[in-house]
Amino acid sequence: MNKTNILVVGKPGIGKTAVTHQMLKLWAEGDNNKLDYMFYFDMRETSQITSAKNLEDLLFSAYREPDEGKEEVLQDIKNNSENVTVIFDGLTDLQCSPVVQGLVEKHLLPDAKIVITCRPEVESEDFLLDWASLRVEVKGFSEESIKAYLSKMLSAVHLSSVLNNLELFTLCHVPMYALMVAACFSFKTSKDYQQPCTITEIYINILRFCVQKSHGMIKNRGLNDYIRKKCEEILSLAEVAFLATQGKSVNLTSLQCEDSSVHSAFLKTLGEKVAPTQWRSSSAFLHYTVQEFFAGIWLLMNPEKMTDVVQQCLTEGKKHMKHLIPFMCGFLNDRNLDTLGHLILAQQVKDTSKWFFKELLNTFIPCPPNQDDSDGLDILFLCQCLYESQSSEACLFLLNKLDYCLDLSGKSLDPYHWCAVSYVISQSEDRKITLNLDNVMISEQGLSLILVCLRNVQWCGCNSLQQQLWRAFLLSEV
Structure with a gap:
């Protein structure tokens, strides 16, 4: 060392x-x-x-x-x-x-x-x-840190809303998501507003919020019409984001923050001194994940490119493109049709959903995996994708390919992983799942999530899940 x-x-x-x-x-x-x-x-x-x-x-x-x-x-x-x-x-x-x-x-x-x-x-x-x-x-926020941070950022009512929503609370272990969750609660909503519980939903809310602020709008009433009016600018930003992400670049020379109010909402200016009195300016997204989010929007508008990107994720040179896929799955979530409807036709999203999830799962799991293949399967990534999609049908397709066996032994799971895994398990109502948690550390949040869906899990064998849960609990961070 x-x-x-x-x-x-x-x-x-x-x-x-x-x-x-x-x-x-x-x-x-x-x-x-x-x-x-x-x-x-x-x-x-x-x-x-x-x-x-x-x-x-x-x-x-x-x-x-x-x-x-x-x-x-x-x-x-x-x-x-x-x-x-x-x-x-x-x-x-x-x-x-x-x-x-x-x-x-x-x-x-x-x-x-x-x-x-x-x-x-x-x-x-x-x-x-x-x-x-x-x-x-870097592990992110602990449960105590989340509560301390949100108590400073949110009103008592909104804080209670987050603390009582386990899915939303688990997202906040990532400090940037905690900030975005707080931002989502900064504007008034109706009582029947469905709180965001996926990363994609939070980014969509932030996109709308930033576009609203860039226009100086105080009320939401005209926001949809404004987004429709600015659709071309948003999609041009998305195309640049995709090309830059594909090239492992975060430096955008083709766009400037001053090009439009929409661009200035998501970009920051970079400068390079090329002569004693001369500077060359370029731009970059405020955070790399924002660039990947916009790159996902471009893919949504160009579904014929999705298969190539999914296959690129398995190659050494393009494995960074993997970060676009959860956003893609989130865009295909039915809950997001209303908020995305001003950028893309709902029917196009539905048509893409019919084939994309099978394409994704067949690419990552090309055949029924045997024991030798199981270590190479990125089950946590696939669970994350399906959680973003909130698609019960896609979850059952994954479980069928895995023969209803989720082997998580030896893997390191953060709270968001537990949220995704528990969601996939909860979709299996007709058949019990074999769950292997051997040598897995479980946080208090993870334990709470996994206990909720245990009714869908098969209990069997002397080295049973009960023993693994007790061992995980006793060695956990609680």
């Missing part, structure tokens, strides 16, 4: 960037008599990073050059690299810059502390496989 290298891993929106910002804050507030340096690079600002020809370009293009003695400062950094910390937030590969590669592989500043944040799937990339480091996983 190399403690000068730190790998911060976590799912989208879980708080990896917040961790690095806290590191910066502690460094800035520290009372250290010893001269040290810390550099932070948001890997979304790729134009600034890829244009760097050497270490000096990289460090002093992102940060203000010293007023005097630049050469002496740079030499001090090189001579005392043990006093340097470099953070690469959201690194996906090393092809973006030979200078970044030199820092990560320690050809440059060999004693510097290198901090990389990434999503779980990036961890298996070649450049990280042999990268000796201290691995830190």
Whole structure:
């Protein structure tokens, strides 16, 4: 283990960037008599990073050059690299810059502390496989943290609504989703309003909310007509999002925030100094998941491309496209037809639903899996997709392909995974499911969710589910 290298891993929106910002804050507030340096690079600002020809370009293009003695400062950094910390937030590969590669592989500043944040799937990339480091996983909010956060953000009535909705509450373990849930409750709704319980529903609500604010609208009454009027701008944003996601890029050069009020609601401006008095501007989505959400909208409008994208998810070079699929499934959720109806015809959504879920499941489970295949099945991902879809028919199709056996042994489940798994189990009314939870850690939220659907689970054998549940409970985080 190399403690000068730190790998911060976590799912989208879980708080990896917040961790690095806290590191910066502690460094800035520290009372250290010893001269040290810390550099932070948001890997979304790729134009600034890829244009760097050497270490000096990289460090002093992102940060203000010293007023005097630049050469002496740079030499001090090189001579005392043990006093340097470099953070690469959201690194996906090393092809973006030979200078970044030199820092990560320690050809440059060999004693510097290198901090990389990434999503779980990036961890298996070649450049990280042999990268000796201290691995830190960001787990998100605990139950106590969720309650503390929401109590500050919501009224007592709205807080009670979230706490009494287990599905909605489990989403809040991801800090970004907790923020979005709070935003969804910030505008008045009727008493019969169906609270969002999936990630896609929350993003759709946020899309409508941001479009509303971009127009300066106070009331919702004219929002649907305005979205219909701005449909072309929204879909152009979606196309750019898809192309950028496919190319593993977050830097958008073809769109500017000033192009339209809709674009400015979802994009932020990036700048690159290309000459002493000249800047080149580009844009990026406020968060990578927002880009993936819009990319999913483009796919919804182009169903003939869906099969290709689903197949790409199983390839090494395009596995990042997997994050679009849950959004796609969520868009096909009947509950979202009204909110999406101003962008796409409801009949087109229904026609796509008829074949998409079978296509998805047949691709990920091409034949009845045997024991040797089961470890490679991403059951949790498929459960997540079907939970977003809220499709009982699709759940039964999955269970049939798995012969009504959900083997989760040894897997790491967060609260949202438990929510998705319990939903799939709850759809099986006519046939009992064999559920394997051996060596699975269960949180209090997960235990509450799984107990609700146990009536659909088969109890059998000496190494029974009862023993596994007791073992999981005693070893759990409760």
